[in-house]
Amino acid sequence: GNSVTQMEGPVTLSEEAFLTINCTYTATGYPSLFWYVQYPGEGLQLLLKATKADDKGSNKGFEATYRKETTSFHLEKGSVQVSDSAVYFCALSEDYGGSQGNLIFGKGTKLSVKP
Amino acid sequence: DTAVSQTPKYLVTQMGNDKSIKCEQNLGHDTMYWYKQDSKKFLKIMFSYNNKELIINETVPNRFSPKSPDKAHLNLHINSLELGDSAVYFCASSLLRGHTYEQYFGPGTRLTVT
Secondary structure, three states, X not given: OOEEEEOOXXXXXXXXXXXXXXXXXXXOOOOEEEEEEEOOOOOEEEEEXXXXXXXXXXXXXXXXXXXXXXXXXXXEEOOOOHHHOEEEEEEEEOOOOOOOOOEEEOOOEEEEEEO | OOOEEEEOOEEEEOOOOOEEEEEEEOOOOOEEXXXXXXXXXXXXXEEEEOOXXXXXXXXOOOOEEEEOOOOXXXXXXXXXXXXXXXXXXXXXXXXXXXXXXXXXXXXXXXXXEO
C-alpha cells in the first residue's frame, strides 16, 4: 500500500541555519505530495504542495520538489527562524478515482529553532 | 471566519460513555474527513465522506460512526469509549483542484478517556 517515510526528529537548529527534512514515499499511480505544519496546540496547516513530477512547491521560504525518480519530496529552507518551530508532516494524497483524496501521513518531524 | 470548526476543543469522559464531536465547514467543500492523531503525533485517516459515498478505514472500530446531516457538517459519534480512544481528532474538508484534493483542517478535539 501507499506509505510515507520521513526523517525522525527532533531536529534542533540555530536561527538562520539551513533546514532539510527528508521525505520519501511509496505509491501506486501518481499521487500529489504535501507538507503540512502543526504549531504547538494547533491544527494542521497546508504549507506547500506539488501535484506532478518535477513540480516545486514553495511558501514562506520553504520549498520542496517532487522527484519521481527518487520518490522523494524533501523540505528545505535556507534560513530558519524561531517562529518555524513546529511539527512538519509529509503526506501524499490518494488521487485515484473513488479515493476522495485521503491523505497518508509520515510520522512527523519536530523542529526546534533556538535563538 | 473560521473555515473548519470543531466542537468541543477538549472532551474528558469516562470509559463506556458515548460521545459526539461536531465538525462544520463554511468553505462549500464537497468532501469531509476525520483523522486521528495519537500520542506520538501519528495521523491516520478514519473516514472520508462526500454526498455520494462514505469510505471507511478498515482499521476503525465500528464503535466509531460518522454522521452527515448536510454537506457542511460531518459529526463523529463514538460509542462505548475505551482508554485507547484518547487522542486528538481532526476534521478536514477538501476542494478538488484539477486532480488534487486540497485539504483544510480544523483545530482538533482532544479526547481524554479516563
